[in-house]
Amino acid sequence: MGRQVSRGVPFMHRVTAKDVATRAGVSVATVSLVVNDKADGRVTEQTRRRVLRAVESLGYRLNASARSLAMQQPGAIAIVCPELTNPFYALLLDGLSEVIAGRYALNLVVPGSMGDYDTATILRAMEMDLAGLILAAPGNGVLTELNPYCPTLVLDSPGTHRGFPAIDLDVTHAGRELARHLTEQGHRRVAYIGSVVDKASFRRRREGLASGLLEHGATLLPNDLLVDRVVMEAAEAGFPQAWQEWERAGVTAVVCADDVLAYGVLASAARLNLGVPADVAVAAYNDLPMSSLTSPPLTSVAFPARELGIQAGEALLSYIEVGGPPRNRTLPTRLVPRASTARP
Amino acid sequence: MGRQVSRGVPFMHRVTAKDVATRAGVSVATVSLVVNDKADGRVTEQTRRRVLRAVESLGYRLNASARSLAMQQPGAIAIVCPELTNPFYALLLDGLSEVIAGRYALNLVVPGSMGDYDTATILRAMEMDLAGLILAAPGNGVLTELNPYCPTLVLDSPGTHRGFPAIDLDVTHAGRELARHLTEQGHRRVAYIGSVVDKASFRRRREGLASGLLEHGATLLPNDLLVDRVVMEAAEAGFPQAWQEWERAGVTAVVCADDVLAYGVLASAARLNLGVPADVAVAAYNDLPMSSLTSPPLTSVAFPARELGIQAGEALLSYIEVGGPPRNRTLPTRLVPRASTARP
DNA sequence: ATGAAAGCGCTAACAA
DNA sequence: TTGTTAGCGCTTTCAT
Numbered sequence: 186m187g188r189q190v191s192r193g194v195p196f197m198h199r200v201t202a203k204d205v206a207t208r209a210g211v212s213v214a215t216v217s218l219v220v221n222d223k224a225d226g227r228v229t230e231q232t233r234r235r236v237l238r239a240v241e242s243l244g245y246r247l248n249a250s251a252r253s254l255a256m257q258q259p260g261a262i263a264i265v266c267p268e269l270t271n272p273f274y275a276l277l278l279d280g281l282s283e284v285i286a287g288r289y290a291l292n293l294v295v296p297g298s299m300g301d302y303d304t305a306t307i308l309r310a311m312e313m314d315l316a317g318l319i320l321a322a323p324g325n326g327v328l329t330e331l332n333p334y335c336p337t338l339v340l341d342s343p344g345t346h347r348g349f350p351a352i353d354l355d356v357t358h359a360g361r362e363l364a365r366h367l368t369e370q371g372h373r374r375v376a377y378i379g380s381v382v383d384k385a386s387f388r389r390r391r392e393g394l395a396s397g398l399l400e401h402g403a404t405l406l407p408n409d410l411l412v413d414r415v416v417m418e419a420a421e422a423g424f425p426q427a428w429q430e431w432e433r434a435g436v437t438a439v440v441c442a443d444d445v446l447a448y449g450v451l452a453s454a455a456r457l458n459l460g461v462p463a464d465v466a467v468a469a470y471n472d473l474p475m476s477s478l479t480s481p482p483l484t485s486v487a488f489p490a491r492e493l494g495i496q497a498g499e500a501l502l503s504y505i506e507v508g509g510p511p512r513n514r515t516l517p518t519r520l521v522p523r524a525s526t527a528r529p
Numbered sequence: 530m531g532r533q534v535s536r537g538v539p540f541m542h543r544v545t546a547k548d549v550a551t552r553a554g555v556s557v558a559t560v561s562l563v564v565n566d567k568a569d570g571r572v573t574e575q576t577r578r579r580v581l582r583a584v585e586s587l588g589y590r591l592n593a594s595a596r597s598l599a600m601q602q603p604g605a606i607a608i609v610c611p612e613l614t615n616p617f618y619a620l621l622l623d624g625l626s627e628v629i630a631g632r633y634a635l636n637l638v639v640p641g642s643m644g645d646y647d648t649a650t651i652l653r654a655m656e657m658d659l660a661g662l663i664l665a666a667p668g669n670g671v672l673t674e675l676n677p678y679c680p681t682l683v684l685d686s687p688g689t690h691r692g693f694p695a696i697d698l699d700v701t702h703a704g705r706e707l708a709r710h711l712t713e714q715g716h717r718r719v720a721y722i723g724s725v726v727d728k729a730s731f732r733r734r735r736e737g738l739a740s741g742l743l744e745h746g747a748t749l750l751p752n753d754l755l756v757d758r759v760v761m762e763a764a765e766a767g768f769p770q771a772w773q774e775w776e777r778a779g780v781t782a783v784v785c786a787d788d789v790l791a792y793g794v795l796a797s798a799a800r801l802n803l804g805v806p807a808d809v810a811v812a813a814y815n816d817l818p819m820s821s822l823t824s825p826p827l828t829s830v831a832f833p834a835r836e837l838g839i840q841a842g843e844a845l846l847s848y849i850e851v852g853g854p855p856r857n858r859t860l861p862t863r864l865v866p867r868a869s870t871a872r873p
Numbered sequence: 874a875t876g877a878a879a880g881c882g883c884t885a886a887c888a889a
Numbered sequence: 890t891t892g893t894t895a896g897c898g899c900t901t902t903c904a905t
Contacts (some may be wrong), residue, residue: 199658199678201898212876217900229874244676249656250594251898252880261657269626275619277635286641290657293637297630300717312593313605313634314543332588334543338888417818448819455822474761475792478799480824518715545882556892561884595882598897658898845899 200245210241213326259314263292266321272473273490280494317501325383336504345385350510359486359518360393363468364521368401372438376431378410379442391444392468420449441469445474447483472521484521489515489516540647553583578790602776603658607636610665611645617834624838645726663846669727680848689729694854703862706736707812710866712745716782722754723786734786747822764793768794785813788820791827816865826867833860
């Protein structure tokens with residue numbers, strides 16, 4: 186039997202092919218053939234049975250990393266994403282894992298503590314041996330001097346993919362749609378809640394909105410509220426103070442870089458009785474499934490998160506197995522109008 | 530230089546210690562010493578520099594799985610969870626990853642297609658070499674004949690952990706609290722929306738509620754609506770038909786096994802104008818952050834998901850590094866009342 | 874049909 | 890101070 190030391194702790198022995206071989210009275214090579222279903226004409230049915238019995242009784246499981254080391258073919262895919270608590274990434278992961286399930290293991294890499302991920306985070310991911318790598322919404326500058334050894338795909342980082350194949354969301358168009366809707370509802374002065382982290386997708390969300398508003402004769406105020414994490418609590422905490430200023434400036438609509446920030450605004454406004462949305466609209470990017478239930482109602486632009494995950498999975502799989510980078514794509518977004526009109 | 534074939538595709542060569550050694554004119558052993566910061570008195574500052582320069586110029590990164598194979602000390606932790614789209618697990622993961630960040634890589638294992646995970650899913654996880662394993666809310670029977678080679682922790686599976694160390698949520702108490710609240714609000718006939726998958730946590734949620742209602746002279750109807758996945762859409766689709774029956778039976782409160790199911794009920798009710806919650810209360814387990822914004826309002830029992838992740842991480846770390854299984858714990862839950870009263 | 878041996882990238886004991 | 894060697898668990902060629 187024997188025991189194995191795991192960081193100083195005695196623990197159960199991990200059964201190896203050698204154990205199985207000994208038990209079955211064969212060599213490890215034979216065990217390898219049997220467990221990999223390559224026993225066709227190369228192993229007697231007799232011994233195959235014997236090996237299988239030994240596998241069963243010992244509870245043998247292949248060591249995947251030893252296997253991929255020997256085969257020179259990694260069996261895992263890693264995805265690096267900034268913020269797990271945002272359902273956008275959960276949905277993305279859900280779609281992705283559906284596609285790669287069974288074919289590759291999924292390594293999830295998230296920034297250690299709070300804050301966005303950086304180059305070091307990616308390098309940490311690249312220490313595992315990877316068949317493929319997905320970088321979701323990398324911050325600006327993160328992609329510089331990064332030369333991966335495996336097929337790599339960049340998600341939701343419009344315009345800044347530095348030669349990496351990429352799948353983006355049409356966030357600029359989303360911003361213009363939002364602008365059109367708000368101006369149609371009579372809003373003329375709009376404030377913005379964004380993030381301190383600088384990434385292409387965020388930048389374009391604001392730019393699309395700003396240019397759209399300008400086109401329709403409305404304005405986006407320059408003094409944004411910037412949160413340090415894209416979580417509900419951050420917007421909830423920061424909104425009251427920002428609103429004081431915005432209200433004086435005649436703002437009638439607040440646009441958030443993400444639905445979860447809008448949740449924070451709604452929570453904050455409800456708690457403080459700030460008159461939202463009697464005459465103030467809250468709008469956002471990334472319409473999450475539960476956003477249809479918010480009160481007051483929220484207008485936002487739907488991002489196809491799960492679909493993005495699926496397409497990313499398929500693109501990466503073809504990149505890995507067929508070869509040649511997949512062509513870049515931009516997935517459409519769709520305005521979901523729910524906001525009230527501005528008071529005249 | 531050379532190139533490496535990745536499943537038939539020519540791709541960039543992955544730089545190895547041997548490449549660095551050649552470039553620096555030293556042996557791989559020296560490289561190993563340098564990159565692992567064990568060069569104290571064992572390597573000249575001179576050669577150390579040379580190696581570091583080679584590392585830099587070639588872009589060398591350690592191969593983590595080869596490393597853990599050689600050291601007989603795995604560097605990854607895996608968590609198996611049923612449903613990524615439920616923010617409960619996202620929050621759990623967030624807490625967990627905060628704790629293990631930098632110390633271990635996190636392998637996320639989810640059931641291939643839809644449906645809950647089974648023993649095969651866990652075995653797949655156990656093929657990676659793992660320092661520790663976390664099983665979140667395993668279905669009944671999944672833990673049988675499972676003998677892991679590494680420290681293993683079971684989460685939210687009250688009463689059914691088969692000797693594994695475990696951290697649970699006090700779901701039974703949660704159910705009784707919910708029952709007390711609903712009866713105080715005047716509700717006497719309550720219906721339930723649960724899941725077809727049989728797991729201890731779900732079972733107790735219903736049992737706690739049922740016994741609590743009984744105690745207060747109210748009843749839980751026997752004909753539950755059972756969804757096949759704990760997602761908003763499933764409850765949204767199933768609710769209208771169930772409601773027809775429940776309404777005839779005089780039901781004034783609907784309790785859901787999870788907040789996301791309650792979201793589905795609210796969406797469905799709003800869409801079909803079913804009179805919820807003019808005189809009907811919707812209550813649920815697992816109060817998610819955004820639940821405070823739902824309209825109509827939702828009463829639910831808050832589950833400390835992020836805290837569960839943190840405690841799981843700490844417990845597993847101590848199990849791995851200090852040794853000896855952590856003692857079992859049950860985290861408290863807290864009723865968050867928001868529901869309206871029953872019409873007399 | 875089966876086994877011995879080499880090698881994947883790395884670490885660790887031991888030589889030099 | 891540095892290199893040589895063996896070995897981690899596995900696959901794969903090549904003898905037998």
